[in-house]
Amino acid sequence: MNCKRFFFRTAFLILILGTIGFKQVLSQPKAIVRMGSLNTVSFDQGWLFARYGLQPDGTRKEEPSGLEASGFEDISWKKLNLPHDWAITGPFRIDLEGATGKLPWKGIGWYRKHFTVNGSDAGKRVFVDFDGAMANAKVWLNGKYIGTWPYGYSSFRMDLTPFLQFGKENVLAVRLDTENWDSRWYPGAGIYRHVWLVKTDPIHVNHYGTYITTPQVSDQNAVVNIETTINNQSLKSEKAIVKTSLFELDASDKPTLKVAVTKDTIIVINPGEKKLTSSRAVIDMPKRWSIESPHRYVAQTTIHIKGKVVDTYFTPFGIRTLEFTAKNGFLLNGKRVQIQGTCNHHDLGALGAAFNLSALTRQLKLLKEMGCNSLRTSHNPPAPELLELADKMGFLVWDEAFDSWKKGKRKNDYNKIFDEWHEKDLMALVHRDRNHPSVFIWSIGNEVMEQQNVELTKHLVDIVHREDPTRPVSNGYNDPDGGRNSGAVVALDLMGVNYFFDQQPRWDADPRYANKPTLGSETSSCVSSRGEYFFGGTEYKNWQITSYDVAKPGWGCSPDEQFRTNAKYPHLLGEYVWTGFDYLGEPTPYNSDETNLLNFRADASKKEELEKQLALIRKNNPPSRSSYFGIIDLAGFPKDRFYSYQAHWRPDFPMAHILPHWNWPERIDSITPVHVYTSGDEAELFLNGKSLGRKIKAPGKDFRLVWDKVMYKPGVLKVVSYKNGKLWATDVVKTTGVMSKLTLSADRKTIKSDKDDLCFITVKVTDESGLIVPRSNPSIRFSIEGPGEIVATDNGDATSFVSFQNHERPAFNGMALVIVKARKGAKGIITVKAESKGLTRGATKIQVQ
Ligand code: GAL
Numbered sequence: 001m002n003c004k005r006f007f008f009r010t011a012f013l014i015l016i017l018g019t020i021g022f023k024q025v026l027s028q029p030k031a032i033v034r035m036g037s038l039n040t041v042s043f044d045q046g047w048l049f050a051r052y053g054l055q056p057d058g059t060r061k062e063e064p065s066g067l068e069a070s071g072f073e074d075i076s077w078k079k080l081n082l083p084h085d086w087a088i089t090g091p092f093r094i095d096l097e098g099a100t101g102k103l104p105w106k107g108i109g110w111y112r113k114h115f116t117v118n119g120s121d122a123g124k125r126v127f128v129d130f131d132g133a134m135a136n137a138k139v140w141l142n143g144k145y146i147g148t149w150p151y152g153y154s155s156f157r158m159d160l161t162p163f164l165q166f167g168k169e170n171v172l173a174v175r176l177d178t179e180n181w182d183s184r185w186y187p188g189a190g191i192y193r194h195v196w197l198v199k200t201d202p203i204h205v206n207h208y209g210t211y212i213t214t215p216q217v218s219d220q221n222a223v224v225n226i227e228t229t230i231n232n233q234s235l236k237s238e239k240a241i242v243k244t245s246l247f248e249l250d251a252s253d254k255p256t257l258k259v260a261v262t263k264d265t266i267i268v269i270n271p272g273e274k275k276l277t278s279s280r281a282v283i284d285m286p287k288r289w290s291i292e293s294p295h296r297y298v299a300q301t302t303i304h305i306k307g308k309v310v311d312t313y314f315t316p317f318g319i320r321t322l323e324f325t326a327k328n329g330f331l332l333n334g335k336r337v338q339i340q341g342t343c344n345h346h347d348l349g350a351l352g353a354a355f356n357l358s359a360l361t362r363q364l365k366l367l368k369e370m371g372c373n374s375l376r377t378s379h380n381p382p383a384p385e386l387l388e389l390a391d392k393m394g395f396l397v398w399d400e401a402f403d404s405w406k407k408g409k410r411k412n413d414y415n416k417i418f419d420e421w422h423e424k425d426l427m428a429l430v431h432r433d434r435n436h437p438s439v440f441i442w443s444i445g446n447e448v449m450e451q452q453n454v455e456l457t458k459h460l461v462d463i464v465h466r467e468d469p470t471r472p473v474s475n476g477y478n479d480p481d482g483g484r485n486s487g488a489v490v491a492l493d494l495m496g497v498n499y500f501f502d503q504q505p506r507w508d509a510d511p512r513y514a515n516k517p518t519l520g521s522e523t524s525s526c527v528s529s530r531g532e533y534f535f536g537g538t539e540y541k542n543w544q545i546t547s548y549d550v551a552k553p554g555w556g557c558s559p560d561e562q563f564r565t566n567a568k569y570p571h572l573l574g575e576y577v578w579t580g581f582d583y584l585g586e587p588t589p590y591n592s593d594e595t596n597l598l599n600f601r602a603d604a605s606k607k608e609e610l611e612k613q614l615a616l617i618r619k620n621n622p623p624s625r626s627s628y629f630g631i632i633d634l635a636g637f638p639k640d641r642f643y644s645y646q647a648h649w650r651p652d653f654p655m656a657h658i659l660p661h662w663n664w665p666e667r668i669d670s671i672t673p674v675h676v677y678t679s680g681d682e683a684e685l686f687l688n689g690k691s692l693g694r695k696i697k698a699p700g701k702d703f704r705l706v707w708d709k710v711m712y713k714p715g716v717l718k719v720v721s722y723k724n725g726k727l728w729a730t731d732v733v734k735t736t737g738v739m740s741k742l743t744l745s746a747d748r749k750t751i752k753s754d755k756d757d758l759c760f761i762t763v764k765v766t767d768e769s770g771l772i773v774p775r776s777n778p779s780i781r782f783s784i785e786g787p788g789e790i791v792a793t794d795n796g797d798a799t800s801f802v803s804f805q806n807h808e809r810p811a812f813n814g815m816a817l818v819i820v821k822a823r824k825g826a827k828g829i830i831t832v833k834a835e836s837k838g839l840t841r842g843a844t845k846i847q848v849q
Pocket of ligand 1: 378379446447478498522525553556578586588599
């Protein structure tokens with residue numbers, strides 16, 4: 001064969017093969033499981049669990065030795081699937097502290113899993129990836145100790161290979177200890193996030209081994225830099241070719257159109273070596289990731305040895321530019337974006353800390369509807385899925401590492417492990433999360449005790465910069481003067497200020513910080529209970545808090561006050577409201593946790609006042625077990641405040657919202673103030689058709705319209721709002737009839753019969769005409785028919801001690817929640833019913849796929 005023919009034949013073959021390869025991806029796109037190795041499978045099913053140490057009733061059960069041994073008799077242990085929170089089943093106990101939810105989360109938990117890896121996999125590396133285990137995890141395989149990871153919020157990998165028996169039964173044992181962990185909120189307990197089994201060739205892309213950046217981005221093209229760390233865990237030196245192809249990634253995580261390919265990188269890698277490779281590609285006409293259209297790409301990296309693909313690794317990423325300025329705020333893709341964020345703890349209400357994708361998706365949808373565009377993962381690394389959802393749904397994320405450093409806020413918090421673990425935990429966070437387009441700010445802490453410590457601040461900032469120089473590093477300050485005066489803030493790229501926003505002009509005048517972009521890392525801390533309204537200046541009653549959205553702790557302010565402050569300083573980046581959702585624990589102002597005092601470290605008089613309040617709370621021991629800070633309650637039902645934020649954050653969305661409800665038989669002819677949130681600029685209120693006057697918002701000053709002299713008469717309250725003189729939105733609140741029936745509405749009509757998919761069903765107590773009856777709290781019994789089960793129930797009442805697993809509970813101000821799932825692998829129709837004595841029962845149907 002002559003050379004020319006050979007060349008053409010080969011080129012033709014390459015073209016055909018290339019086209020087939022390309023087509024395969026196009027015609028049979030397979031959704032990627034998650035960032036990382038192609039051979040990643042869920043390892044959540046079939047675990048055994050036993051609890052030692054502190055028991056739910058406060059007694060102790062001795063922890064025997066040898067629980068990690070392969071032959072240990074674990075037949076009597078509880079069978080369960082992960083994620084699992086051993087404390088959420090309670091019971092709530094009045095003697096336990098409100099700060100951590102009055103739930104018995106302290107204890108020693110053991111998990112064991114029997115499993116087999118195919119004999120044909122012999123020679124591979126086998127890892128288990130834990131997304132998070134609370135806390136002080138220690139791991140053994142077949143009785144042999146493999147390793148530990150104390151911080152319950154970090155994701156970590158354990159290498160099983162050295163002690164794994166291929167083709168035979170293996171036993172993985174995990175010991176968790178929350179007795180030696182302290183928290184200011186409910187942390188949960190157990191292997192509360194997903195676990196994955198990963199099998200790779202001995203030569204593979206390292207754990208979190210890719211780092212993708214986009215140093216140049218224009219409308220015409222984007223330069224994509226890909227750093228890949230290759231790990232050789234074999235006993236041989238090898239010549240490897242690393243190739244990366246870039247695809248568009250659709251909303252269902254399928255790689256679609258191939259948009260670029262990097263040049264091959266050829267390396268020789270020695271046994272035991274980790275080698276960093278770099279490559280580059282250009283994407284033409286890149287589609288930017290943004291809040292409105294969160295476009296994603298995925299890099300597929302393959303390692304080839306002797307012509308064979310030995311490893312495939314996926315890295316989703318996005319293309320966007322970030323600019324943080326002291327004068328013009330924050331710019332995403334060159335456009336000013338005001339940060340309209342919420343802080344959120346990690347629990348998912350009635351599900352506890354056990355991670356669930358449906359539950360988090362529901363939360364983020366609600367936040368999006370409110371106009372929230374950013375999430376602060378207060379005060380710890382989130383579940384990886386939070387970032388995946390944020391990437392997909394278009395949220396910016398303030399990704400936070402710690403609530404304390406070397407000096408703790410509580411005895412056994414992070415301070416106990418800081419010295420040994422802070423660098424590893426920071427690296428675990430940054431390496432895991434640095435490819436997510438949603439992550440735009442790193443935070444090294446929240447209100448840590450060492451806010452004034454120049455060296456420590458710089459040390460932590462340096463670690464993060466070393467691992468990712470492309471994003472700014474911040475810290476949430478509640479001692480901003482201290483931090484600025486000492487110079488600790490100099491090391492930060494961004495200043496995060498909790499609650500002291502109004503002192504900005506003084507700080508702007510300090511030349512050291514003239515170019516330091518600043519934002520409200522925590523704001524407002526308004527507290528309220530959904531559907532509770534008190535009059536005549538009363539804000540607190542029966543361990544509940546008025547929903548007029550005026551109550552706040554000494555360091556906080558109402559949403560309106562915060563909006564006014566923000567309007568005065570338009571050069572600031574925005575705010576993170578404390579909090580989007582109510583969470584388990586920290587039921588301020590009924591919280592006796594002494595760490596509240598930290599908010600007044602610089603103000604002795606306020607501290608004294610708070611100390612007195614704390615003494616009183618301790619004496620009265622309130623039943624409150626979850627927070628009142630949420631804009632949305634623990635069950636996921638919006639409080640009135642939701643509409644305050646929606647009105648302000650979505651100015652182009654026509655809406656109006658009246659509060660309170662209009663069922664006040666005891667207030668006939670008494671003054672009953674009416675407040676209206678609207679995205680319009682003026683509104684007229686009518687009671688039974690009679691105008692109570694038109695009110696106009698003063699721009700930058702008014703964020704609600706108030707009719708404070710309304711004399712209550714039953715009937716119909718109607719508001720008509722206007723914008724720029726044109727009709728904009730209306731809302732109506734009616735005095736209802738007596739309770740008559742229960743109506744159920746499911747958040748989805750169809751659910752999957754996989755292990756995790758959940759349906760959230762709202763139950764409303766209504767009158768004959770279907771209006772929710774306020775202040776109605778009848779006891780409701782839930783039942784289910786068909787291939788499903790009730791997972792939990794709730795009603796958003798922060799003082800309820802009814803177990804979340806109960807199938808009967810009272811409504812709270814006319815509403816309750818029931819969460820159901822389908823039986824694994826089942827098909828058919830689930831019918832969920834709710835019954836209450838004297839009321840017409842309600843039902844809803846859900847299709848199981
Ligand atoms: C802040 C603190 C938060 C939460 C909040 C309540 O000082 O950072 O974690 O405790 O107060 O207002």
